[in-house]
Amino acid sequence: MPRAARPTPALAPAGDAPLTSLRGCGPALAEKLATRGLSTVQDLWLQLPRGYEDRTKIVPIRELQAGAAAQVEGVVEAVEKGFRYRPMLKVAISDDSHGTLVLRFFHFRAAQVAQFQPGTRLRCYGTPRLGPQGLEIVHPSYRVVEPDEALGSVLDPVYPQIEGVAPATLRRLIGLAVDRLPPDAALELLPVEWWADLGLPSLHEALVTVHRPQAGDDIPALLSGRHPAQRRLALEELLAHHLSLRGQRRAHRAHAAPALRDARLANALRDGLPFRLTGAQARVFAEVARDLAQPVPMLRLVQGDVGSGKTVVAAMAALLAVGDGQQAALMAPTELLAEQHLVNLRGWLEPLGVRVAWLAGKVTGKARAKVLAEVASGEAQVVVGTHALMQEGVAFHDLALAIVDEQHRFGVHQRLALVDKGPRARGNVPHQLVMTATPIPRTLAMAAYADLDVSTIDELPPGRTPVTTVVLGADRRPELVERIRRACAEGRQAYWVCTLIDESDEVVARAAQTTFDELTAQLPELRLGFVHGRMRPAEKQAAMLAFKNGDIDLLVATTVIEVGVDVPNASLMIIENAERLGLSQLHQLRGRVGRGSAQSSCVLLYQPPLSQMARERLATMRETNDGFVIAERDLELRGPGELLGTRQTGLAEFRVADLTRDADLMPRVQLLGERIAERAPQLGGRIVARWVGGAVRYASA
Incomplete structure (x- = not known):
């Protein structure tokens, strides 16, 4: 950082003033604004318009x-x-x-x-x-108005609505706050050299432009969020959130964690597997093992495409904990997926003498009491389950490693709850291994997972055949029925996925129930199964198990099978109304086939006419099987909130930044974050205080 940079208060005195210092803002109004995190004048400077109305x-x-x-x-x-x-x-x-x-x-x-x-x-x-x-x-x-009454000369900002506060009142208060903006010298936190070369204005100029754009400003750029003033604010906001995540990571790593170094059991599992680890699996396990050998908590995200072999890496990591005399827990978002992990782990670990316990919502009564006692005593060395693992009554004897599968389906608070199960009484917290089969584009990972190290399994095991994808209009259904008949006659199995359970007048989509009834009538010689989200877990489990065991030829299902069991014999996937699903979900569903050595196909059935976005999505699916290419495209088309599940991940909702639109700023943000961490950590604290304030929501997540 340039020596010329001098310390600046996190809050300029003018910005530190309470909202009641503004004319017309009494205690009752201030209380309503406080519910949205607005308590100082500076908070109003950063309450940015979500759009503009052109009344000029x-x-x-x-x-x-x-x-x-x-x-x-x-x-x-x-x-x-x-x-x-x-x-x-x-x-x-x-x-x-x-x-x-x-x-x-x-x-x-x-x-x-x-x-x-x-x-x-x-x-x-x-x-x-x-x-x-x-x-x-x-x-x-x-x-x-009177005839020839003058028009306004500036665009009218439109601010996010706040319950109980009239838009005109909020606009007036923000106007009063902007009147109090101090000059650049008192407001600026970033040295000029860090933003001027990008052609961006000072923070003061950027705030005035965004709150009070003039008729001569680049209106289309403002309306699209690409104006230099908005980019300047986005740069600082992204930097604040990046520094906040780094700070959380630093706080977490200040705790101690058990150093897990006994690799004998993990090596025994690797040597006894009926297949060899891919180069990518071996590399990622080495990264995990290196982390676990340190006396500070591991925070590592392992991402890999559907079927890339993440579970084996997780199993070997769990054995590093067991080898050291401690426990590991693996948490999955659904009973179906958790039970699949249970079957795999028992098959791999029990021959090595490792006790694997099962704890899910349906484990009740005496069986539950028995499992809880085994977990509390340490007799259960590896515990597999759903969110039931995080309930208050679950006490681990010595949890050293928490493995979370499909992290984006859990809230960060849920991840924290599992971490809290560690032996904090001895000052230790468990290591964390987070897995996802939803590949995360690099720019998004930089913003959303700056508190995690990221490992990527970018190689599929040998024997996996690429899935051929075709896109057909709904009028081709009769051909598909014949195709299923032929595939099943050859001993293969097939999925038919629908996006609705019952018929709906509002959405042009064939319901799963109707499809099941029609296909049962059209294919009387086949054994059909039906799975949907409203079934009881036991019924759903029984149907999936029957399909896995080959007792069902054709499984008609809703998208509940997106994360489901591994059926290598299934070689045909039909997705009805594919235009209604996002790319990542389509890719997850397609990943249910192609898990064996037989040539597999995925048919995307659509209902015309197609929107431009739907056309682009289906074209992308046809062109590539690469989950990372698909994730990048999905980010462009849908944005980060939908891709990650914003509310669930704890990914902040930004005031001005957009992770898709402003992705090109992320390398600069990361560079500035490193500079600040190395040379001016106090400056980082001031930037975080300005943009994130007390809302550092998940300190240790």
Whole structure:
């Protein structure tokens, strides 16, 4: 960091002031704002607009387009009040372009109706839509104006709504806060050299531009979030969250963890396997073993495509804990997946004399009491289960390694709960190994998992054949029925996946129940099974087990099988209404086939017409089997929240940054994070305090 950088307070004095110091903000209003984390003037500086309304020009009514927000001005021609199904007020206005527009209100007061006298001039803003009598705007913002009344000269910011606070009140308070912005010298935390070469403005200029854009500013850039002012704010916000995650990691690693170095059992498992580890598996296990040998907690994410062999690596890691006389726990999001792990681990570990226990919601009564006693005494050396592992009554004797599968399906608090099961009384916390079969694009991993080291199993075991993917319209269903008949006659098995359980009028999709009934009638010689999310776990388990054992030829299912059992004999996957699913989910489903040596196929059935995004998704699936390519494309198309499950991961909801749009800033963010950590850690604390504040939600997750 340049020597010229001087310490700056985390909160400039003007920003540190409470909201009640602003005119018109009393204790009651301040309390409502505090529920959204807004308690100081600086918090309002960083309460950024989610969009803008352009009231700097009037659009002739004849030139209005449905779906495009605009401001119009016209004279009231007619007013109609009705109570057909609910109260309704319609006001027709016209202008010099000889166009007519209907303003429609469902909530109105008598005083409002009195305003709309024929001949009154109104200036209205809203988004037109096609109505019964042409274009209309529902609940526009409007005011009565005089002829030739001046237009505004700046865009109007639109802020995120806060319950109990009128938008106009919030806009006024933020305006007062922006008036108090100090000059650059008192506000700036980052040295000029860190952002000027990107063509970005100072923080003061960026905040003023974002809150008060002028008519001459690049409006399209502002509306798309790509204006240099927004990029400047995004850079600092991404840096703050990056530093926050690094800080959490540092706090976690300040704890002690048991050093696990006895590799005899792990080596015995490796040497006794009926297959050789791939080079990628061996490399990742070496990385895990190196971490576990240290007396500080491991925090490692192992990502690998469907079927890449992550469970074997997890089993060998668990044996490092057992070899040292301690316990390991493996937690999976569903009983189905947890039970698959149980079968694999018992098959590999019990011949080595290792006791593997099973703890899920359906383990009850005396059986549950027995397992809990074994876990508490240490007799159970490896414990496999669902979120039941984290319940209060579960006490481990000496948990040294917590393995979490499909991390994005768990909340970070759930991951923490398992970590808390470690022997903290001795000052130790367990090591953590997090696994995911949803490949995470590098830029997203840099932002969302900066607190974890990332290992990648980027090689499939030999014998796995690439799955051929074809895309067909729904009118080709009869051909597919014949294809299933032929495949099953050859001794193979097939999946038919539907996206709904029951028929729905709202969505054009064939329900799983209807499909099951139709296929049963069309394929009387085959044994059909049916699995969906509303079934009891025992019924679902029985159907999946029957399919795995070869007692079912064709399994009709909803997407519950996305993370499911391994059936090497299944070679055909049909996904109905594939246009309704995201890329990662399609890839997970496709991964259910191609697990044996037979040539496998995945058929994506779609219901035309296709949207542009659906067309791109299906084309990507046809072009590649590479989970990482698919994840990158999914990030572009859907954004990080959907890809990771934002609420579940604890991934922060950013004020201005967008991990897809601003991905190119992440290498700079990582570089700056390293500079700050090495040379100016106090500066990092001030940046985190400004953008994240007390909301460092998951300190040790």
